[in-house]
Amino acid sequence: MDMKKVWFITGCSTGFGRALASHVLSIGQQVVVTARKISDISDLIIGHESDVLALSLDVTKPDEIKNAVHKAIDRFGRIDVLVNNAGIGYFGAVEESEDEAVRKMFEINFFGLANMTKAVLPVMRKQRSGHVINISSVGGLVAFPALGYYNASKFAVDGLSESLAKEVAHLGIHVTIVAPSGFRTDWAGRSAENSKIVIDDYAESAGANKSFIRGYSGNQPGDPKRAAQAIVKAVESKEPPLRLLLGAAALKGATAKLDVLKKDYDAWADTTVWADHPKE
Numbered sequence: 001m002d003m004k005k006v007w008f009i010t011g012c013s014t015g016f017g018r019a020l021a022s023h024v025l026s027i028g029q030q031v032v033v034t035a036r037k038i039s040d041i042s043d044l045i046i047g048h049e050s051d052v053l054a055l056s057l058d059v060t061k062p063d064e065i066k067n068a069v070h071k072a073i074d075r076f077g078r079i080d081v082l083v084n085n086a087g088i089g090y091f092g093a094v095e096e097s098e099d100e101a102v103r104k105m106f107e108i109n110f111f112g113l114a115n116m117t118k119a120v121l122p123v124m125r126k127q128r129s130g131h132v133i134n135i136s137s138v139g140g141l142v143a144f145p146a147l148g149y150y151n152a153s154k155f156a157v158d159g160l161s162e163s164l165a166k167e168v169a170h171l172g173i174h175v176t177i178v179a180p181s182g183f184r185t186d187w188a189g190r191s192a193e194n195s196k197i198v199i200d201d202y203a204e205s206a207g208a209n210k211s212f213i214r215g216y217s218g219n220q221p222g223d224p225k226r227a228a229q230a231i232v233k234a235v236e237s238k239e240p241p242l243r244l245l246l247g248a249a250a251l252k253g254a255t256a257k258l259d260v261l262k263k264d265y266d267a268w269a270d271t272t273v274w275a276d277h278p279k280e
Helices: 015-026 062-076 099-127 148-171 200-215 224-236 248-267 269-274
Strands: 006-009 030-035 052-056 081-084 089-091 130-135 173-180 192-194 243-246
Touching: 006 015, 006 062, 015 030, 015 224, 030 062, 052 062, 062 099, 081 099, 089 099, 089 148, 089 200, 099 130, 099 148, 099 173, 130 148, 130 224, 148 173, 173 224, 173 248, 224 243, 243 248, 248 269
Parallel strands: 006 030, 006 081, 030 052, 081 130, 089 192, 130 173, 173 243
Antiparallel strands: none
C-alpha cells in the first residue's frame, strides 16, 4: 500500500472479521477492531499496540455505533476503509421461520450495516475519500432453500450497496459488495440459529439443504485468510469492483443465476415490452 490506511472492521471475534483484521495489521495498517465482547478481540492488540483500537460494539445499538466512530476519529483522525462484517445466519423454510429470530437477523445483517455506514459516511465525505466494504454473500445473488430470510437480508444489503455506490462515487468514495460462497468461518456453526418449527413437508427441500450446510461446517473450501488478502487487493485497486465474488462456488452460482435471468427475460421479452402504455 502507498500509505497507511485506517480500517474500521465490525465483527472481529471470528471468521472474516478476525482474518481480515489480522492480515491488515500484518501489512502495517491501523485498525479499529470491534466485537460485542472486548475479551474476544483483546489478543489482536498484542504486538500492534500503536496501530490497534479495540472497541466493544453491538451494531444493533445506534449509541454504541456513534460512540465507536467518535473514538476511532479521536485515536486515528480518519477512517479510510469501513468493513461491515458483523452478521448472523438463520436456517428454516419460509413457513417455518419465526418472526422474532428473523427480525433479530435483519437488525444485525441489514439495519446494523446501514446504520454503521451512515455513521461513517460524514467522515468519508469530509475526507473526499473512503471505501465501504459490505460483507454480503453469494446468497445475496442466489437464493437457497432453508435460507429464505437470510437471503432476503443479503439481497437487501446488495440493493442498498448498489444505490450507495452511485450516490457517493463523485465524492471519491468506493463501495464493494463482497459475496463469498462456503468459507471456513463460524457462519454455519454457532453463528446461525435453526428455526424451532419443523414442517415435514419441507424435509426434501429446506430440511435437506439445512442438513447439508450444517454437515460441512468447518470443511468448506473457502479460506478466510485468502479472502482477507483478496479484500485488501480490491481496496488497493485503482478501479475497485462493485461486487467481489469469493470462492469457486460463488462464481458458479452467480454465473448460473445470470443464465436463469437471461432465459426468463428473453422468453418473455414480447410480453415485457407490451406492458408499456401504447404509443400515441
